[in-house]
Amino acid sequence: MGRYRFLIFWLSLLISCSFVSLLTAGNLHVGKGWPVTAIAEALQTANAGDSIIVHEGVYQEKLVISTPVILKGIGFPVIDGGNQGDVVSIFTDRVVVEGLTIANSGKSSLTDYCGLKINKGCSGIVINDNIFSDNSIGIFVQDAEDCRITNNRIGTSIEESVLMGNAIHCWKCKNMEIEGNHIRGHRDGIYLEFVSNSIIRDNNVAKCLRYGLHFMFSNEDDYFYNLFSENGAGVAVMYSTNINMLYNTFDNNKGGASYGLLLKDISQGNVAGNKFTRNTVGILMDGGLSLILQDNIFSENGWAVRLMASSTENRFTRNNFLGNTFDITTNGTSEKNYFSENYWDKYRGYDLDRDGIGDVPYHPLSLFAVISEYTPAAMLFFRSFLVDLLEQAERVIPTVTPSNFMDERPAMRQYAL
Amino acid sequence: MNNIAKIIFLDILKSKITFVYFIVLSLVTWISFLVEDSLSKGLLTVAYIVLFSVPLMALLYSTIYIYNSREFITLLLSQPIKRGTLWSSLYLGISGSLCLAFLLSAGIPIIIYSFDMTGFLILSIGTAITLVSVSLSFLIAVFTDDKSVGIGLSILLWMFFTLLYDAIMLFLLFQFSDYPIDKLTVLLLMLNPIDLARLQIMMRLDVSAMLGYSGAVFTHFLGTTFSTILSFILLTAWIGIPYRFSLKIFREKDIV
Numbered sequence: 001m002g003r004y005r006f007l008i009f010w011l012s013l014l015i016s017c018s019f020v021s022l023l024t025a026g027n028l029h030v031g032k033g034w035p036v037t038a039i040a041e042a043l044q045t046a047n048a049g050d051s052i053i054v055h056e057g058v059y060q061e062k063l064v065i066s067t068p069v070i071l072k073g074i075g076f077p078v079i080d081g082g083n084q085g086d087v088v089s090i091f092t093d094r095v096v097v098e099g100l101t102i103a104n105s106g107k108s109s110l111t112d113y114c115g116l117k118i119n120k121g122c123s124g125i126v127i128n129d130n131i132f133s134d135n136s137i138g139i140f141v142q143d144a145e146d147c148r149i150t151n152n153r154i155g156t157s158i159e160e161s162v163l164m165g166n167a168i169h170c171w172k173c174k175n176m177e178i179e180g181n182h183i184r185g186h187r188d189g190i191y192l193e194f195v196s197n198s199i200i201r202d203n204n205v206a207k208c209l210r211y212g213l214h215f216m217f218s219n220e221d222d223y224f225y226n227l228f229s230e231n232g233a234g235v236a237v238m239y240s241t242n243i244n245m246l247y248n249t250f251d252n253n254k255g256g257a258s259y260g261l262l263l264k265d266i267s268q269g270n271v272a273g274n275k276f277t278r279n280t281v282g283i284l285m286d287g288g289l290s291l292i293l294q295d296n297i298f299s300e301n302g303w304a305v306r307l308m309a310s311s312t313e314n315r316f317t318r319n320n321f322l323g324n325t326f327d328i329t330t331n332g333t334s335e336k337n338y339f340s341e342n343y344w345d346k347y348r349g350y351d352l353d354r355d356g357i358g359d360v361p362y363h364p365l366s367l368f369a370v371i372s373e374y375t376p377a378a379m380l381f382f383r384s385f386l387v388d389l390l391e392q393a394e395r396v397i398p399t400v401t402p403s404n405f406m407d408e409r410p411a412m413r414q415y416a417l
Numbered sequence: 418m419n420n421i422a423k424i425i426f427l428d429i430l431k432s433k434i435t436f437v438y439f440i441v442l443s444l445v446t447w448i449s450f451l452v453e454d455s456l457s458k459g460l461l462t463v464a465y466i467v468l469f470s471v472p473l474m475a476l477l478y479s480t481i482y483i484y485n486s487r488e489f490i491t492l493l494l495s496q497p498i499k500r501g502t503l504w505s506s507l508y509l510g511i512s513g514s515l516c517l518a519f520l521l522s523a524g525i526p527i528i529i530y531s532f533d534m535t536g537f538l539i540l541s542i543g544t545a546i547t548l549v550s551v552s553l554s555f556l557i558a559v560f561t562d563d564k565s566v567g568i569g570l571s572i573l574l575w576m577f578f579t580l581l582y583d584a585i586m587l588f589l590l591f592q593f594s595d596y597p598i599d600k601l602t603v604l605l606l607m608l609n610p611i612d613l614a615r616l617q618i619m620m621r622l623d624v625s626a627m628l629g630y631s632g633a634v635f636t637h638f639l640g641t642t643f644s645t646i647l648s649f650i651l652l653t654a655w656i657g658i659p660y661r662f663s664l665k666i667f668r669e670k671d672i673v
Contacts, residue, residue: 280626300457302626323455325626345454377590377599379626380606383461383619385469386583 031055031077039063039071039079054100066091073099076131081105081115087135088116094124105135109162114140114169118147127152134158137165138186143172150177155184161209166191170198178203188214189231196220203227211236211262212253215243224248233257234279238264247273250282259284260301263291273417276301282324285311294318295417303329303369312336316407320415321345321364325382329369330405339364339407343414351412362410365401367394421493421503425510429482435518438474442466443522450530457622460531460539463523464618467543468611471519473575475550479511480571483558504555504667508660512551516544535621542614549610549655555663559670578611610655613648 028042028050029035036042040061042052048068056075060082065071078101081087085106088097097116106113115135118125123145130152132138138154141147154167167186170176176198183189189205192198193216200223205212212228215221215237224246228235234253237243243266250260259281261271267289275297276282282301285291288311298304299322307314309332319342321327327344341357349358368387372378381387394400429435449462483490486507493503523543527536557570590602606612 302623323457325623345458375591375594377594377602378587380602380616381583381587381590382623382626383465384583384612384615385579386587389580 026050028052029055031057043067043069062086063088064091065089065095068092068094070096071098071100072096073101073130076101078103081135083107084113086114086117086140090116090118090122090125093122095122096126096128097130098126098128099130101131101133102135103133105137107136107158107163112137112140112165112169114138114165116140118142118144120144123147126150132156132167135165136163137169138167138183139169141168141170141173141176145174146176147173148177148179149181151180153182154186156186161187164209166214167205167208170195173198181205183208183212185209188212189228190214192216192218192221194218199223201225206230208232214238215240219243222246227251228260229253234259234261236262236264237266237269238262240266241268243269245269245271245274249275249277250279251275251277253279255280259306262286263288267291271296275299276304281306284308285314287311288314290314292317295415296320297322297417298327299323302326306330307337308332314338315340317341318411318415319343320417322414326366326369328364328405329373330365331373333402333405341409341411342407343411344407345414347410347412349410356412358410358412361406361408363395363398363401363403363406365405367391367400370400419506421498422506422509422513425486425507426514429511429514430517434478435514438478439518439522442470442519443526446523446526450526456531460527460535461622463527464539464542464615464622467523467539467546468615468618469579471543471546472550472578472611475515475547476554476571476575477568478515479551480554480557480567481564482511483507483555484564484567500668501664504664508551508555512548515547515551519543519547538617538621542617545652545656546610546614549652549659552656552659552663556659556666559663559666578609582609583612607648607651610652613651617648 028046030037030039030042030052031054034055038061039052039054039059040063043063043065046052046067046069051070051072054071054073054077056077058078058080060080062081062085063079065088076099079087081104083104083106087102087105102115105115114137115132116127116139118141120143125144125147127139127149128151132152132154134156136158139149149168156164158164164187166188167183168178168181168190170192172194174196176195178190178200180202183203183205185207187209189208189212190200190203191214195218198221200213200221203226205226206229208231210232211234212231213223213226213235216239218240220242222244226248228248229251231253232255234250253260258279260276260279261283263283263285265287269291271291271293273295278300280302282298282304284306286308291314293314294317296319298319301324303326304321304324305328307328307330309330314337316339321342321344323345327346344362344364347358347362349360349362351358367390368382445466446463449466450459453459453462490503494500520540524540527540553574554571557567561567561570586602586605590598606616
């Protein structure tokens with residue numbers, strides 16, 4: 001019993017000590033009318049665990065954070081980098097940056113300057129509820145782990161593409177959580193290179209010059225409930241495996257080289273529950289392997305799915321294809337992709353046994369989709385009577401379109417998704 | 418002039434064929450809106466019908482009408498009326514009644530279902546195509562005195578504009594596909610009033626796809642105000658020039 005009492009004594013001492021240390025973690029106030037007027041000064045005197053409260057105002061300084069502190073703004077004080085170098089750099093773990101406006105990083109076509117940089121080896125950083133404006137790169141995370149980047153508003157007025165960087169740029173990271181950010185007008189909205197086991201959710205990315213979201217060599221990531229609209233080229237997922245893409249909306253990505261979602265050399269992913277609306281190309285799949293695409297809605301796209309010949313073993317099931325100019329197009333005669341139980345609004349078959357599945361297979365590949373794949377200018381003749389006649393003839397006797405490119409069990413009714 | 422136009426206008430409106438045209442066109446338009454599950458598909462079907470049936474009806478009907486009213490025209494010519502006035506009031510009467518029949522039949526469902534720029538575009542295109550067809554049939558009617566040749570010519574002309582022209586262009590496109598002939602193709606297509614109308618409708622209803630294909634040709638050319646003005650000028654030319662020619666021939670003719 002005595003031994004236990006001894007243990008309890010030490011435990012309680014330990015707990016009370018840690019409470020004391022929490023209580024003594026001080027609040028440092030920075031701002032006009034407070035003893036400290038520069039944030040850099042406060043950062044030098046702060047101990048680990050301190051909170052630095054920054055009051056409203058404009059601070060013309062660049063911050064280097066090398067003690068684990070909580071940097072919190074009241075009324076979004078502006079940290080102005082004066083168009084030179086990085087505005088905020090973090091070199092240590094467990095830093096919280098919250099409620100600041102971080103503006104005007106350096107702008108260069110040679111060096112990547114950024115609004116906030118999380119440097120090599122840091123972990124447990126939280127970047128929450130900040131405003132980033134006119135930075136070359138908004139947030140740059142370099143070789144870090146377990147960081148949360150949440151609820152930031154990131155935008156820029158830079159227009160020259162050589163000076164423009166990505167809004168959130170992660171390189172070689174693990175366990176990142178990028179959530180609820182609002183991104184406008186950067187080069188890529190969210191750029192991930194060698195990033196694994198991360199979650200990207202509820203972001204709203206629009207009007208980026210290039211991609212809304214860009215994966216390179218990043219495996220085992222999930223992104224869901226994001227909205228990507230009016231980006232130069234949509235969303236690109238390249239050279240990655242095991243990516244789950246769920247419940248996102250890809251809207252209004254239009255242009256000569258635009259698509260809602262580009263899947264380039266990726267394998268074993270899930271694309272489910274997404275909405276692809278009004279894109280020039282809904283999904284462009286080039287070198288996709290064993291992907292599962294189900295419960296998606298494709299509506300009012302130019303081409304719902306462009307399946308390049310290098311894509312194999314992909315399964316399209318229970319998707320709705322509504323009001324697209326072309327449902328599917330391909331440049332090969334691929335037979336190794338499976339379509340089953342999709343709803344095609346162009347399907348004209350019947351269902352005698354009333355099981356909800358059409359009795360005649362549907363060929364989603366139209367003659368004109370194939371022709372315009374080889375001679376794009378033929379699009380000029382689309383919806384003319386001549387083309388319509390050719391289309392009917394092709395339907396009766398398929399010569400150009402591969403005859404086994406079909407959905408054997410087309411759904412009669414639209415899925416409620 | 419107005420009197421003659423009014424007589425012809427009412428005469429055509431009272432005819433059975435115009436009535437059938439009115440009924441069929443309105444039925445088809447209503448049905449395509451009711452049956453298709455989305456508005457844009459309904460609009461596409463209606464646009465199809467307009468581009469197909471309106472020129473056929475206008476071309477054939479007005480050619481036949483002019484041939485049939487030869488005696489009436491001869492009678493009027495014996496009165497102190499200028500030949501030019503008679504011809505223009507004939508044009509006004511025929512085109513006015515056909516346009517009215519079109520607007521009343523297709524117009525009402527289109528306005529009810531799609532009261533926006535697209536609906537308005539389809540209606541104005543239908544009207545313009547009616548005017549173009551009537552102009553062409555006037556030219557055919559003065560070109561040959563033989564009724565059967567005239568009717569044959571009008572059917573041939575309709576076939577040419579809806580099918581043959583596209584076939585020739587598509588053939589040329591494939592033959593010369595190694596050369597940058599996109600812009601030329603667009604220009605040549607715009608010379609055909611039916612293709613011109615089709616391209617305008619496509620620009621509205623298939624925007625996503627149109628922006629895809631070498632976006633340059635479409636957006637930088639067809640989507641600009643320049644092309645809208647060009648389309649307008651071309652359509653006006655298609656209405657004006659055949660009519661002017663027919664007027665010239667009619668003036669120099671002996672009786673009819």
